[in-house]
Amino acid sequence: MTVNPPGAAGRHFRSAVAEKRFAKPFYGGKNISVKENSLMNLMTDIGKRIPQPSQYGRLNVDTGEKIIHTGNIVLGSHLSVNQPVREIPRNRIPEASAPLADTGGPVPMKTGQKISLNQKVSDISRIVTALKWGAGNLRSGHDISVFMTDSANKTAEDNFIFYNHPASSCGSVLIGSDHGSGIKQHYDATVQMNLKLVPSHIQTLAITATIDERTFGQFRAASLGIIDAAAGKQVLSYSFAENLSEETAIVLAEIYRYKDEWRIAAIGRGFKGGLAALCENYGIEIENG
Amino acid sequence: MAVSLKKGQKVDLTKTNPGLKKVLVGLGWDTNKYDGTHPFDLDSSVFMLGENGKVTGEGDFIFYNNKKHASDSVTHLGDNLTGEGTGDDEQVKVSLDKVPPQVHKIAFAVTIHDAASRSQNFGQVSNAFIRIANEESNQELIRYDLGEDFSVETAIVVGELYRHSGEWKFNAVGSGFGGGLAPLCRNFGLNVD
Numbered sequence: 143m144t145v146n147p148p149g150a151a152g153r154h155f156r157s158a159v160a161e162k163r164f165a166k167p168f169y170g171g172k173n174i175s176v177k178e179n180s181l182m183n184l185m186t187d188i189g190k191r192i193p194q195p196s197q198y199g200r201l202n203v204d205t206g207e208k209i210i211h212t213g214n215i216v217l218g219s220h221l222s223v224n225q226p227v228r229e230i231p232r233n234r235i236p237e238a239s240a241p242l243a244d245t246g247g248p249v250p251m252k253t254g255q256k257i258s259l260n261q262k263v264s265d266i267s268r269i270v271t272a273l274k275w276g277a278g279n280l281r282s283g284h285d286i287s288v289f290m291t292d293s294a295n296k297t298a299e300d301n302f303i304f305y306n307h308p309a310s311s312c313g314s315v316l317i318g319s320d321h322g323s324g325i326k327q328h329y330d331a332t333v334q335m336n337l338k339l340v341p342s343h344i345q346t347l348a349i350t351a352t353i354d355e356r357t358f359g360q361f362r363a364a365s366l367g368i369i370d371a372a373a374g375k376q377v378l379s380y381s382f383a384e385n386l387s388e389e390t391a392i393v394l395a396e397i398y399r400y401k402d403e404w405r406i407a408a409i410g411r412g413f414k415g416g417l418a419a420l421c422e423n424y425g426i427e428i429e430n431g
Numbered sequence: 432m433a434v435s436l437k438k439g440q441k442v443d444l445t446k447t448n449p450g451l452k453k454v455l456v457g458l459g460w461d462t463n464k465y466d467g468t469h470p471f472d473l474d475s476s477v478f479m480l481g482e483n484g485k486v487t488g489e490g491d492f493i494f495y496n497n498k499k500h501a502s503d504s505v506t507h508l509g510d511n512l513t514g515e516g517t518g519d520d521e522q523v524k525v526s527l528d529k530v531p532p533q534v535h536k537i538a539f540a541v542t543i544h545d546a547a548s549r550s551q552n553f554g555q556v557s558n559a560f561i562r563i564a565n566e567e568s569n570q571e572l573i574r575y576d577l578g579e580d581f582s583v584e585t586a587i588v589v590g591e592l593y594r595h596s597g598e599w600k601f602n603a604v605g606s607g608f609g610g611g612l613a614p615l616c617r618n619f620g621l622n623v624d
Contacts, residue, residue, distance in 0.1 A: 253550060385467070408554070409465075411466075411467060
């Protein structure tokens, strides 16, 4: 088992090595013992240094099947994870620990609101769009996709970015990535965006989601975050599902050109007709079946 | 070719169109291409204001329940419940020569009915505009496309006709209000519950 040495405050580090047991000098020379017989992730977030000298950051121990510890580490005492602090079944989404530097918190967006991204993020080439479905919901069965539309609101086939075609050829949109920031561990889905690479004829990047066998009315606690990956900070937060009910395909937000900048519009509306309705809305013809 | 205005711009109406007496004020918008439980219902209304920017009475508030001013100068042509189709969704006729002398300004507003309970606002409305046409020739004279100017507002004073040195001018006001019609009425001196 290798554990990266503690770095500067604010860095994440993570190891994912199968081992039954390890005991290794940890912060301040304290040992941490973990007994598990499966693949284990030890993930620490030392982004939050707690003022008391005996406490340091946050620790999640994730065996791959269940999360057996999450919480603050208290130095000066051994952390035993043989006695779970709390167990979270693997098919539920855990509350993400505060993953990012806390400098004022994200600005909440309301449906219908429009905000300049250029004024909100430090570098529009390093944006991550991140999604949480809300605690208690299943992890699978929904997909995020991005329609890159032109000024006539049409989407060329190659500009429909989804799980089977996760990267736009221009490099501006990459589903499942996070600019290498590690942020994606804290969310259910991420889309890496580099708005400087968006071809000039593309007017809008529509961030959408579809769901199987359920409706988005069951995800009222879901939220969309816009993350300034260069600053390591979530700048916008949008509870997009508050008004949803029977929809099976939704538009979370649209990132679009306005004059010399990029804006984001909080949409939070959708269709009962699944992906086909979304495709129709953004000018793509899809084959049935 | 109509003059296209941006928010806050003012333009001559009668000076550049001598003899103009009857104008048609058209208001339009597109809403709700998404499926949802609540349709949008947008209403236009007109406030006939004195020099102090206030109405002199309820009769100066022209809307779907009070379609005609006592002076016969302003007539609301009725409520369009869906906003479907291109072109004007609601229209107001103004006979400039019949406007009582104490009326200094005629403000045109659009509000979203039941906006709060339906979680609706102008950020969800697209292609909103106001246009002024010569009613007799149907020639479009002035147009103001609201475009990106609004997001979380639920009531907008879109524009106003106002007297200036014996002529009528138009101001693309574009000022938004939260809270729907009620705060707008209070702003113009009407008491509402």
